[in-house]
Amino acid sequence: MNSRHTPAFAGLLIAVLCWSGNALVARAFYDQIPPLSLSFWRWVLATTLLLPFVAKGIWTHRAALRAAGWRLPVIAALGIASYNSLLYTAAQSTEAINLTLVNTCLPLATFIGAGFLLGEWPLRRAWFGMAVAAAGLLYLISRGSWQTFASLSFKAGDLIMLLAVLVWALYTLLLRRWSGFLTVPPLVLLGVLMLLGVPLILPFYLYELSRVGGFAATPANLGAIGYTAVFASLIAYLAWNHGVKVVGAAKAAMASYLMPVFTALLGWLLLGEALQPFHWIGGALIFAGLLLATRPSFR
Numbered sequence: 001m002n003s004r005h006t007p008a009f010a011g012l013l014i015a016v017l018c019w020s021g022n023a024l025v026a027r028a029f030y031d032q033i034p035p036l037s038l039s040f041w042r043w044v045l046a047t048t049l050l051l052p053f054v055a056k057g058i059w060t061h062r063a064a065l066r067a068a069g070w071r072l073p074v075i076a077a078l079g080i081a082s083y084n085s086l087l088y089t090a091a092q093s094t095e096a097i098n099l100t101l102v103n104t105c106l107p108l109a110t111f112i113g114a115g116f117l118l119g120e121w122p123l124r125r126a127w128f129g130m131a132v133a134a135a136g137l138l139y140l141i142s143r144g145s146w147q148t149f150a151s152l153s154f155k156a157g158d159l160i161m162l163l164a165v166l167v168w169a170l171y172t173l174l175l176r177r178w179s180g181f182l183t184v185p186p187l188v189l190l191g192v193l194m195l196l197g198v199p200l201i202l203p204f205y206l207y208e209l210s211r212v213g214g215f216a217a218t219p220a221n222l223g224a225i226g227y228t229a230v231f232a233s234l235i236a237y238l239a240w241n242h243g244v245k246v247v248g249a250a251k252a253a254m255a256s257y258l259m260p261v262f263t264a265l266l267g268w269l270l271l272g273e274a275l276q277p278f279h280w281i282g283g284a285l286i287f288a289g290l291l292l293a294t295r296p297s298f299r
Helices: 005-028 035-060 062-068 071-090 096-102 105-118 124-141 146-150 156-177 186-212 219-247 249-271 277-294
Strands: none
Touching (some): 005 219, 035 219, 105 124, 105 156, 156 249, 186 219, 249 277
């Protein structure tokens, strides 16, 4: 791993850590904030916070943004409008453990997509590392018990989450494929994607509002939206987009295996939930798989 990759991988870890907190928020507030309300107001707040810092840059780089053309709304539709709306919707009708299990499809989908769309077929060590990390994740989810794993059941929300995973994989791949057109500073790019993505969520949010209503503006609800706007949106997306640009889509996707590990650690630190042996064993396998998958050479 060269010096250029080190901060990129650190950024990917920060992104996954922020999104682990986002998963906790989705689970904790699913019955208090409707999914599209959370998605819409998350991005409205994030855009409002970011726009004063990027408005001048958007104008300065307008020629490069025009050159990117139709690619920008496509990426915004996938990464801003669709993925989180689908994730929050899935959390309404399935357990968090199922969401995590379905999320194991992300690295595989990205690995295969990187080969077909980018011509970046991962090395044999990367495939082996992915398998080791997947084994660690399954061990973590099953709590080290085959009976627990065999008793898992799947619901409609799992299919929604699978669609969300495929959407995120395509978003990650297109960031890499179109990187030659996305030459503006990262903050400017994120600001433009937000400006394009929020209007795409709006009609779905209004439909949800007419059907189920909104949410109470309690300190807890507003705090949840604030977290998703600042950490899960601004910080995480900047870190992820940079990591994909530097290390590639397939290696970046491997970092998603750490989400349940970080979620367990956050539960321990914030909720006082004890860490069990299966947490340590599963986490160790995931880290070992990531190290194997991201080391260079070895074909």
